[in-house]
Amino acid sequence: xxxxxxxxxxxxxxxxxxxxxxxxxxxxxxxxxxxxxxxxxxxxxxxxxxxxxxxxxxxxxxxxxxxxxxxxxxxxxxxxxxxxxxxxxxxxxxxxxxxxxxxxxxxxxxxxxxxxxxxxxxxxxxxxxxxxxxxxxxxxxxxxxxxxxxxxxxxxxxxxxxxxxxxxxxxxxxxxxxxxx
Numbered sequence: 001x002x003x004x005x006x007x008x009x010x011x012x013x014x015x016x017x018x019x020x021x022x023x024x025x026x027x028x029x030x031x032x033x034x035x036x037x038x039x040x041x042x043x044x045x046x047x048x049x050x051x052x053x054x055x056x057x058x059x060x061x062x063x064x065x066x067x068x069x070x071x072x073x074x075x076x077x078x079x080x081x082x083x084x085x086x087x088x089x090x091x092x093x094x095x096x097x098x099x100x101x102x103x104x105x106x107x108x109x110x111x112x113x114x115x116x117x118x119x120x121x122x123x124x125x126x127x128x129x130x131x132x133x134x135x136x137x138x139x140x141x142x143x144x145x146x147x148x149x150x151x152x153x154x155x156x157x158x159x160x161x162x163x164x165x166x167x168x169x170x171x172x173x174x175x176x177x178x179x180x181x
């Protein structure tokens with residue numbers, strides 16, 4: 001678990017880009033093996049592994065791609081082995097079944113959610129309104145989400161924003177705002 005925590009905190013949100021051989025032997029296989037035997041079959045064990053990976057900040061697509069890489073690794077191992085029963089589970093066919101089951105909910109749902117979102121107009125007037133209202137939480141949320149508007153008049157807005165941040169925000173937020181400049 002430390003491996004996933006450190007990878008996700010260092011910026012590796014897509015675990016499928018890591019070495020799958022090491023990841024499967026050090027993380028995925030032990031995670032799968034430690035799931036309770038009372039689970040409703042291998043699909044729910046794989047669901048639990050996926051849920052654990054998602055809890056570290058990995059996206060659904062990243063988890064699916066990681067499981068896909070694990071399936072490819074398991075397929076290669078099974079092709080080299082004569083007796084499949086001697087291998088530990090999950091078998092490649094079980095992983096493949098899970099991948100098929102999760103594909104639509106992972107990729108089709110993400111396509112639908114990205115197409116439905118209306119574009120948000122980022123305007124300098126909105127930022128100026130938040131600064132004039134002295135609402136530091138809205139200013140911070142605006143700058144964190146959208147950055148500085150292209151038509152921003154920095155000479156006019158910076159004194160108010162800086163005052164708000166110094167008075168009401170944590171030092172980490174102040175540094176983040178300064179970096180965004």
